[in-house]
Amino acid sequence: MSAGVFCPSSLDELWPLLEDGATVMAGGTDLLARRRGKAPDFVACLERLGGLYGVSEDAGLIRLGACETHTRLLQSPLVRERLPALASALSVLGSPLVRNMGTLGGNIVTASPAGDTLAPLYALDAQVELASKQGKRRIPLAGFITGPGRVELQPGEIVSAVIVSPPDASALQHFEKVGRRKALAISVVSLAAVIRMESGGVVTDARLALGSVGPTIVRCPGAEALLAGRRLERETLLAVGQLIREEIAPIDDLRASAAYRRDVAGNLLLRLAP
Amino acid sequence: MSTDITVTFTLNEARVSIETSPGRRVLDLLRGDLGLTAAKEGCGSGECGACSILVDGVAKLSCLMLVAQLEGREVVTAEGLGTVEHPHPIQQAFAQHGAVQCGYCTPGMTIASAELLARTSSPDRAQVREAISGNLCRCTGYVKIVDAVMAAAGAARGEDS
Numbered sequence: 001m002s003a004g005v006f007c008p009s010s011l012d013e014l015w016p017l018l019e020d021g022a023t024v025m026a027g028g029t030d031l032l033a034r035r036r037g038k039a040p041d042f043v044a045c046l047e048r049l050g051g052l053y054g055v056s057e058d059a060g061l062i063r064l065g066a067c068e069t070h071t072r073l074l075q076s077p078l079v080r081e082r083l084p085a086l087a088s089a090l091s092v093l094g095s096p097l098v099r100n101m102g103t104l105g106g107n108i109v110t111a112s113p114a115g116d117t118l119a120p121l122y123a124l125d126a127q128v129e130l131a132s133k134q135g136k137r138r139i140p141l142a143g144f145i146t147g148p149g150r151v152e153l154q155p156g157e158i159v160s161a162v163i164v165s166p167p168d169a170s171a172l173q174h175f176e177k178v179g180r181r182k183a184l185a186i187s188v189v190s191l192a193a194v195i196r197m198e199s200g201g202v203v204t205d206a207r208l209a210l211g212s213v214g215p216t217i218v219r220c221p222g223a224e225a226l227l228a229g230r231r232l233e234r235e236t237l238l239a240v241g242q243l244i245r246e247e248i249a250p251i252d253d254l255r256a257s258a259a260y261r262r263d264v265a266g267n268l269l270l271r272l273a274p
Numbered sequence: 275m276s277t278d279i280t281v282t283f284t285l286n287e288a289r290v291s292i293e294t295s296p297g298r299r300v301l302d303l304l305r306g307d308l309g310l311t312a313a314k315e316g317c318g319s320g321e322c323g324a325c326s327i328l329v330d331g332v333a334k335l336s337c338l339m340l341v342a343q344l345e346g347r348e349v350v351t352a353e354g355l356g357t358v359e360h361p362h363p364i365q366q367a368f369a370q371h372g373a374v375q376c377g378y379c380t381p382g383m384t385i386a387s388a389e390l391l392a393r394t395s396s397p398d399r400a401q402v403r404e405a406i407s408g409n410l411c412r413c414t415g416y417v418k419i420v421d422a423v424m425a426a427a428g429a430a431r432g433e434d435s
């Protein structure tokens with residue numbers, strides 16, 4: 001087995017490293033923090049691969065390069081204006097220093113139930129673009145993540161981009177994270193919502209995704225269905241909140257009890273009341 | 275074991291070429307081999323900001339960076355922000371406003387604030403608080419640090435502090 005740290009500048013240089021078993025590293029904020037700075041013996045850094053950068057719009061789809069840092073995504077007008085739920089999640093991820101290093105691709109592959117970009121990306125029905133020596137494929141993010149820290153990445157494959165179809169400007173996009181303190185707080189519960197409405201304010205389509213209440217991000221189809229055809233009024237939101245509490249199955253851990261998570265998860269929706 | 279490589283980069287405006295193992299932490303290279311001890315190790319895991327440096331103008335955590343990543347980059351440590359004779363406005367303001375107590379967090383705080391001022395010449399207090407929110411200080415209670423950064427921003431714009 002090979003050893004060393006390599007920063008290839010083209011995908012053609014990356015593939016042989018992956019074939020030889022290199023560990024992929026983007027910003028290192030999960031990989032190295034977990035190991036307190038100790039590098040794996042054989043590392044392939046993605047940071048110099050130009051094709052993994054850029055935020056662009058093509059044929060109505062927004063493409064976010066996997067190696068874009070959270071800071072750079074926050075600076076992108078396309079992200080701020082068209083994907084405000086994602087922008088607000090990025091703005092509370094870690095600290096400015098963590099956002100300067102951590103990447104979107106890294107957040108996805110880490111697949112933490114508390115990963116802040118994940119709930120908005122689930123609510124936006126995002127797709128991941130995967131690249132390997134054989135070419136590219138695209139699959140829904142929700143199918144890509146299969147458990148805590150578990151993703152459907154084949155050997156020799158990397159996440160190259162995230163693809164999102166941005167909702168109309170009239171849709172409501174919301175993200176909220178409840179943590180234990182302001183900076184560097186891992187979420188206790190997070191909620192992302194993308195809600196489309198008719199001009200009269202009647203919901204036509206609602207997508208709700210919650211973080212930190214299950215092994216992966218959780219969508220709440222029952223609550224989403226209950227919202228459709230109604231207005232975002234307090235009574236409705238209370239009923240939908242109750243349904244969310246029933247649909248999720250959070251666990252107790254160091255940061256919060258399951259009962260508290262259930263409570264908060266239902267209440268978060270009330271912020272959507274006009 | 276991985277074999278040594280030669281990394282070449284700019285460090286506080288001087289060109290550096292050094293033979294070392296590529297998987298070491300940048301923090302250890304700076305402190306151990308290059309004798310630059312401003313960047314401190316607090317947590318070693320991204321939570322305290324004491325090890326911050328500027329890489330191509332962006333504040334980064336040197337405890338979570340590997341030496342190989344430095345190739346061709348421009349690195350500035352707190353030592354490179356200013357000198358004793360010509361301190362950076364931020365360093366001057368930290369001294370004047372009593373923003374330094376034990377000093378452990380100070381290099382990281384100055385790096386985070388230097389990055390902020392390079393981006394935003396007239397930050398408000400909320401922006402300053404946000405910019406230093408990844409830098410922990412055990413001693414000052416942050417108020418004096420925010421005062422100092424506000425004063426440094428004023429000084430950089432040519433106002434009296």
Ligand SMILES: Cc1cc2nc3c(=O)[nH]c(=O)nc-3n(C[C@H](O)[C@H](O)[C@H](O)COP(=O)(O)OP(=O)(O)OC[C@H]3O[C@@H](n4cnc5c(N)ncnc54)[C@H](O)[C@@H]3O)c2cc1C
Binds near residue numbers: 095104
């Ligand atoms: C102090 C601190 C606070 C944090 N706070 C938060 C927080 O509030 N919210 C939050 O969500 N996260 C938080 N994190 C976690 C982390 O910053 C994010 O998950 C970040 O987005 C990870 O990105 P990275 O590029 O640093 O990943 P890396 O550490 O480089 O990689 C993480 C994993 O993903 C793999 N990988 C990375 N990129 C790719 C790719 N393109 N293709 C295939 N595999 C890839 C790596 O092999 C590794 O297994 C925090 C981390 C620290 C150190």
Ligand code: FES
Binds near residue numbers: 316319338
């Ligand atoms: S030592 Fe690097 S963040 Fe604490």
Ligand code: FES
Binds near residue numbers: 374378412413
């Ligand atoms: S002055 Fe002591 S940690 Fe900040």
